[in-house]
Amino acid sequence: MKRIYFFIIAFFCCLLLPLAPDQQVFAARAREGVYVYDGADLFTDGQEDELQKYLQRMGEKAGVGIYVLTSDDSNNGTSDRYLEDFYDDGYDRDKIVKDAVLMHIDMQERYVNIQAYGKAEGKIPDRTADKIIDAFYNDMRRGDYYRASTVFADKVNYYMNYVPIYLRAWVHLLAAMAVGAVVVGVMVSHSGGTVTTNSGTYFDSRLSGVRASRDDYIRTTLTKRRKPQETSRSSGGGGGHVSSGGHSHSSAGRHF
Amino acid sequence: MIIQYKCPSCGADLQYDSKSKKLKCDSCGREMEVDDAAFDGTIPEGEGGNDAPNPDPFSANSIPDEAEFEEIEIEENQRSFKEGEGRQYNCNNCGAVVITTDDTTATTCSFCGAPVMLGDRLTGELAPARIIPFSINKEQAKEAFRKWCKNGRLTPKGFMTADRIKNITGMYVPFWLYDMGGTGEADCTATRVRSYTRGDYIYTETKYYHVYRRVNLAYRMVPVDASEKMNDTLMDLLEPFSYKDLKEFKMPYLAGYLAEKYNYNDRQLLPRVQQRVEGYADSYLRSTIHGYTTVTYNHKNINLQKINAYYTLLPVWMVCYDYRDSEHVFAMNGQTGKIVGKPPLSKGKIAAWFAGVSAGVFALLQVVTLLFFR
Ligand SMILES: [Zn+2]
Ligand SMILES: [Zn+2]
Numbered sequence: 001m002k003r004i005y006f007f008i009i010a011f012f013c014c015l016l017l018p019l020a021p022d023q024q025v026f027a028a029r030a031r032e033g034v035y036v037y038d039g040a041d042l043f044t045d046g047q048e049d050e051l052q053k054y055l056q057r058m059g060e061k062a063g064v065g066i067y068v069l070t071s072d073d074s075n076n077g078t079s080d081r082y083l084e085d086f087y088d089d090g091y092d093r094d095k096i097v098k099d100a101v102l103m104h105i106d107m108q109e110r111y112v113n114i115q116a117y118g119k120a121e122g123k124i125p126d127r128t129a130d131k132i133i134d135a136f137y138n139d140m141r142r143g144d145y146y147r148a149s150t151v152f153a154d155k156v157n158y159y160m161n162y163v164p165i166y167l168r169a170w171v172h173l174l175a176a177m178a179v180g181a182v183v184v185g186v187m188v189s190h191s192g193g194t195v196t197t198n199s200g201t202y203f204d205s206r207l208s209g210v211r212a213s214r215d216d217y218i219r220t221t222l223t224k225r226r227k228p229q230e231t232s233r234s235s236g237g238g239g240g241h242v243s244s245g246g247h248s249h250s251s252a253g254r255h256f
Numbered sequence: 257m258i259i260q261y262k263c264p265s266c267g268a269d270l271q272y273d274s275k276s277k278k279l280k281c282d283s284c285g286r287e288m289e290v291d292d293a294a295f296d297g298t299i300p301e302g303e304g305g306n307d308a309p310n311p312d313p314f315s316a317n318s319i320p321d322e323a324e325f326e327e328i329e330i331e332e333n334q335r336s337f338k339e340g341e342g343r344q345y346n347c348n349n350c351g352a353v354v355i356t357t358d359d360t361t362a363t364t365c366s367f368c369g370a371p372v373m374l375g376d377r378l379t380g381e382l383a384p385a386r387i388i389p390f391s392i393n394k395e396q397a398k399e400a401f402r403k404w405c406k407n408g409r410l411t412p413k414g415f416m417t418a419d420r421i422k423n424i425t426g427m428y429v430p431f432w433l434y435d436m437g438g439t440g441e442a443d444c445t446a447t448r449v450r451s452y453t454r455g456d457y458i459y460t461e462t463k464y465y466h467v468y469r470r471v472n473l474a475y476r477m478v479p480v481d482a483s484e485k486m487n488d489t490l491m492d493l494l495e496p497f498s499y500k501d502l503k504e505f506k507m508p509y510l511a512g513y514l515a516e517k518y519n520y521n522d523r524q525l526l527p528r529v530q531q532r533v534e535g536y537a538d539s540y541l542r543s544t545i546h547g548y549t550t551v552t553y554n555h556k557n558i559n560l561q562k563i564n565a566y567y568t569l570l571p572v573w574m575v576c577y578d579y580r581d582s583e584h585v586f587a588m589n590g591q592t593g594k595i596v597g598k599p600p601l602s603k604g605k606i607a608a609w610f611a612g613v614s615a616g617v618f619a620l621l622q623v624v625t626l627l628f629f630r
Contacts, residue, residue: 167629172621173614180614184606191410193493193596199536201496207437207474210544214468215446221464224457 033097035059037086039071040107042145051149058153062160064120065097068149073108079253080241082106083115088245101156105145112140113253114152115241121250124159129252132156140256257375260348261293261511269349269370271512274390279508294506345374359483362428362515371511382517383567384505386433388497390426390513390571390590397573397588398424404595410609412602415579422576422583426590428515428569429486432522433477434529438560440471440541446548467551469544473537473560477502479570480525480532482518493596494589497570501591505569515569522565534558 035055036048043051051068059066067086074082083104090096099118106113114132116124124132136151165171242248261270263281270288273280279288345354352367361377364370378384392400398421405415444467451460477499481491503509537558545551571590576583579600586597 167625169622172618172625176614176616176618176621177610179617180610180612183613184610187410187609188601188606191408191601192598193594195493195495196594197495199539202475202478202533203536203540204474204476208472208540210469210471211439212468212470213544214466216466216468218445218464218466221462223460223462225460227453227456227458 033065033095035065035067037067037069039069040105042070042105042107047146051146054150055153058157059097062101062157063099064118064156064160065100066153066156067096067100067102068105068152069102070105070107070145074104074106079104079106079109079111079113080115080251083113083251084243084245084247084249087115087117087247087249088243091245091247103149103152105140109255111253111255112148113251115249115251117247117249120156120160121248123162124156125250126252128159129250130254132159133252133254137254137256258345258348258354259373259375259507260370261288261508264288269511270508271371272389272509274393277389279511290506290508293508345372347372357516359485359516359519360514361517362510362513364512371513373507373510373515375507377517378507378510384430384569385566386502386568387428387505387509388499388501388568388570388591389503389509391501392571392573392588392590392593394424394426394573396593397426397575397590400593401573401575401586401588401595405599408599410601410605411599412579412605415600415602422578424576425574426513427572427574428510428513429491429572430482430516430518431479431491431568431570432482432518432525432529433479433566433568434475434522434526434533434562435564435566436473436475436478436529436533436560437563438473438537438558440469440473440537440558441556442469442541442545442553443467443555444545444551444553446545446551448547449549465548467545467548469541471541471544473533473540473558475533475536475560477566478529478533479568480529482520482525482567483516484519485516490585490587490596491572494570494572494587494594497589497591502568510569513571518567522562522567526562526565529562530560533560 033056034052036043036052038048055066055068069083069086071082077085083102086104087096087100087102091098099120101114101116101120101124104113104115105111112133114124114129116129132152132155135155136148139145139148139151240248241251261279262268263270263284263286265286266281266284268281268283270279270281270293272278272290273287276287277290279290279293280286281288345356346352347354347365347368347370349365349370350368352365354363354372355366356363356374360374361382362371362373365372401421401424405411408415446465446467448463448465449460450463451458453459479495479497481488483491537560538556541556541558542551573588573590575586575588575597577586578584582600584597584600586595586599588595
């Protein structure tokens with residue numbers, strides 16, 4: 001009987017396993033950072049304060065740093081380069097959260113750009129970054145940069161916490177119980193002995209055999225259907241971009 | 257007509273010994289070939305009035321263990337009057353009445369323990385054609401059964417350790433072994449499906465074929481249990497028996513064991529074997545059609561007939577086992593040692609296995625998730 005209790009306790013311990021507590025460590029650190037760098041002065045002072053708080057809160061939930069940068073131009077480079085340099089510099093001086101999603105709004109080019117670093121790179125690959133832009137693109141065109149920035153933060157939070165159905169704990173629990181039921185079911189049904197004869201046991205192969213056999217082709221039918229849209233799911237690989245500081249990231253950008 | 261085999265040296269009763277495959281005398285150790293004994297045995301010793309079959313209207317009452325045979329009793333009563341069976345046999349050694357049912361063909365004298373064969377129930381149309389002698393003796397059977405109990409992963413702990421084998425009986429169960437032969441015919445529409453991509457489209461090409469097969473079918477010695485008492489499912493699970501040990505029937509093989517005669521003749525059991533062999537033929541016929549994606553039968557015809565049926569005695573150890581006031585019956589193949597029968601199951605162990613397997617799989621899934629998807 002002791003074994004039974006052991007199994008049951010082990011079973012419930014496993015339930016608690018996925019609740020790993022590295023969130024608190026991150027939260028303490030994230031409270032100090034600056035998340036809004038409004039070089040192009042797109043936000044009012046009040047908006048800037050609100051946004052700073054909002055990005056901080058969403059970043060805590062998402063477990064990453066969420067940064068919004070605006071500038072009048074990209075320092076004579078590309079927006080990609082601008083963000084990479086910002087990240088490299090922040091990384092070297094330990095001024096930013098290493099797992100980060102950055103958005104840059106370049107007002108000269110009217111270009112918005114997103115890059116994701118660290119563990120965010122896997123969760124938000126190029127394709128997902130592009131989807132995030134979709135979500136706030138209309139706000140951006142209308143010039144509502146504040147709203148666009150909050151939507152950006154919302155979406156980052158959503159994708160960082162998104163767990164595909166096959167990775168959810170309750171799905172695993174159901175699957176595990178199904179396997180358990182099948183295994184036990186087989187054991188119970190086998191406990192009384194199993195059939196160990198089959199159609200070959202009493203078969204006399206010397207006297208049996210095929211006497212007549214025909215395989216006649218009749219006709220062919222052909223149907224066609226359109227190839228489904230490429231729906232390759234987000235891979236963990238990220239985007240394959242690397243900053244000059246050696247930090248790999250994913251990215252997506254668009255003119256507005 | 258009672259038949260007993262006597263030791264030529266000391267006069268004690270001989271028993272079939274599965275190890276030496278000979279008749280053996282327990283008193284002096286003398287052994288005797290089955291063939292020799294069979295020849296001697298046909299002339300029964302001590303010819304006397306006792307051996308003459310005399311109808312006994314009270315035979316049913318003379319069965320001592322009424323509880324056990326309650327159901328059979330009534331039937332026997334009816335049948336014995338009808339067919340004039342229900343007769344009394346007396347032991348040649350001690351003269352005691354040998355306790356038999358109408359089906360018994362071999363047993364031991366309950367008084368002196370001598371193996372007795374009821375010769376008149378083993379001759380004529382009741383003569384078995386073949387027999388597989390026991391190759392597992394009582395001690396080996398007990399040992400194998402104990403081991404099997406211990407290995408039961410779902411059986412309660414007490415069941416595994418307790419030695420509660422109430423009784424273990426070696427019994428020759430009557431079977432019919434059928435040789436079946438015939439033909440099978442199938443007319444099908446089959447398809448081969450192939451998919452390929454060209455441009456923006458996926459093309460599915462389906463080629464249709466008309467498939468025809470005619471096969472010869474032969475199945476050898478398919479066993480069907482011919483005893484009314486025996487559970488058909490249990491007996492089917494005992495298979496397969498290895499026919500390399502199949503012998504021409506001789507009465508001495510029965511010495512020391514229980515044996516019964518068939519309750520159903522080969523014609524009565526033919527539907528059962530036919531149904532079974534048709535299933536086999538079906539899968540054989542299907543196996544001759546391959547290389548297709550789908551096969552649909554338009555017409556199928558399997559025609560199997562009995563070629564031969566051999567009345568055969570097969571060795572079975574019946575084990576009665578008491579556990580928590582209920583009796584569990586197991587059967588062991590007396591040739592191969594395969595054991596069948598529903599053991600008691602422990603709810604706690606079932607729950608433990610379920611929880612254990614589920615927890616293991618769950619933990620594995622979680623670990624894989626943590627390692628590869630975080
Ligand atoms: Zn002797
Ligand atoms: Zn006796």
